[in-house]
Amino acid sequence: MTEQVLLAPDQICAAYAKNTGKRDRDLAESLGITEGQLVAAFAGIDVTRLSASLDDIFPMLNGLGEVMALTRNLSCVIEKVGQYDNYHSGAHASMVLTEEIDLRMFPGQWVHAFAIERETDKGTKRSLQVFDAAGDAVHKIFLRDGSDLNHWDELVSNLQADDQSQTLSVEPRKPTEAAKVNTDKVELLRSEWAKMTDTHQFLRLTSKLKMNRLGAYRVAGEPLVRALEPATVSQMFEQVRDQGLEIMVFVGNRGCIEIHGGSVETLKQMGPWFNVLDPRFNLHLRSDHIAEVWAVTKPTQRGPAVSVEAFDAGGGLILQIFGRRSGENDHRPAWDQLVAGLQSKKETEVA
Structure with a gap:
C-alpha cells in the first residue's frame, strides 16, 4: 500500500x-x-x-x-x-436480510x-x-x-x-471495466442465456465467455435485452409511483450492495439529481451521469426476471430496478408491461 x-x-x-x-x-x-x-x-x-x-x-x-x-x-x-x-457471515459474501435493510457485502473490500x-x-x-x-x-x-x-x-x-x-x-483505485465483448461467442451467449434458471447464473456465464455484463447487453439483442433512452429511468419511477407498483432497487459499489424493496411516492428533480424522498427510503441519482439504459429479461425457474439497468459513460453499473418478487413468482405482469412500454433508444445511437 x-x-x-x-x-x-x-x-x-x-x-x-x-x-x-x-x-x-x-x-x-x-x-x-x-x-x-x-x-x-x-x-x-x-x-x-x-x-x-x-x-x-x-x-x-x-x-x-x-x-x-x-x-x-x-x-x-x-x-x-x-x-x-439477520446477519449471515461469509468468507466472500455476507448478507443482512430484513424487510427494510437488505444488504450484500463483500468482506475483502x-x-x-x-x-x-x-x-x-x-x-x-x-x-x-x-x-x-x-x-x-x-x-x-x-x-x-x-x-x-x-x-x-x-x-x-x-x-x-x-x-x-x-x-x-x-491503494490506487481500480478502474471501471469497460464493456467487454467476445464476438466469437455471441450465439453461445444467446443460447446459454435462454437456458438460465436463476439470475445469479448470468455473471458466471459472461465470465465463462470472456465478456462482462454491459458487453453482453450490447450484443445479445431482443428479446433478451433492449436499449432504452436515458430519460426512461425517471419516467419509469414516475410510472411506478402512479401505478402503485412495488419494485426492488439495487445500488452498490465493489464492497456493498443495498436494496430497497417496496413502493415509491415522493419524486423530485433538483438540478442534475433525480430524487426519491420518502420517509424511510431516499434515492439520489445523477441523471446526467446516465449514458446507457437497458431493459433486460433473464429466465428463472420462477418466471422471467425483468430489469431496467443504468450505466455511466465508463461502463460502470449505476443501479438496477426489478419488479418486486412475490413469494415464488418472479413474474410481475404490471411491471413487465411498464418496462415493455418504455422508449427504445434509436439504433443509430446504441454504442
Whole structure:
C-alpha cells in the first residue's frame, strides 16, 4: 500500500473547518485526498478507528435500534431507515436480510472503519463509516434520534482498533471495466442465456465467455435485452409511483450492495439529481451521469426476471430496478408491461 502524504492531518482538519457546508467526499476530492483520509485525520478528535471486520461489526449493530443505512457509488446514493438484524457471515459474501435493510457485502473490500461523533448546529451526529483500500466509502450507518446511545458507546469501545493514527495508507483505485465483448461467442451467449434458471447464473456465464455484463447487453439483442433512452429511468419511477407498483432497487459499489424493496411516492428533480424522498427510503441519482439504459429479461425457474439497468459513460453499473418478487413468482405482469412500454433508444445511437 502507498502512503499519500499530500496534506498533514492538521492541514486537513483546518480545511474542513473552513468548508463545513461541503460534503466530505467533495471536500476530499478538492483537497486531492480520499474521503477515508479526510475522516482519518480526525482520529483522536471526534473520530475513533475501529475494526473493519464484518464479523466484528454486524453482531453489534442490532442493539443500536433504528438507524439509517447508506450505500453509494459515483452516480447514485441509496438510504434506508431500519434496524440491522439477520446477519449471515461469509468468507466472500455476507448478507443482512430484513424487510427494510437488505444488504450484500463483500468482506475483502471492508478495509478501514471509523466511528464519528461530530458536533453540528443540530446537535451531535454519530455515524459508523467503512472505506475500501482506495479510501472510498463502502457503507455508512447514521444514528437517529431514537438510536440507543449507550449501545453506541459499547460498540465503539468493543470495536476500537489499536491503531488510532491520523493518516491512512491507500491503494490506487481500480478502474471501471469497460464493456467487454467476445464476438466469437455471441450465439453461445444467446443460447446459454435462454437456458438460465436463476439470475445469479448470468455473471458466471459472461465470465465463462470472456465478456462482462454491459458487453453482453450490447450484443445479445431482443428479446433478451433492449436499449432504452436515458430519460426512461425517471419516467419509469414516475410510472411506478402512479401505478402503485412495488419494485426492488439495487445500488452498490465493489464492497456493498443495498436494496430497497417496496413502493415509491415522493419524486423530485433538483438540478442534475433525480430524487426519491420518502420517509424511510431516499434515492439520489445523477441523471446526467446516465449514458446507457437497458431493459433486460433473464429466465428463472420462477418466471422471467425483468430489469431496467443504468450505466455511466465508463461502463460502470449505476443501479438496477426489478419488479418486486412475490413469494415464488418472479413474474410481475404490471411491471413487465411498464418496462415493455418504455422508449427504445434509436439504433443509430446504441454504442
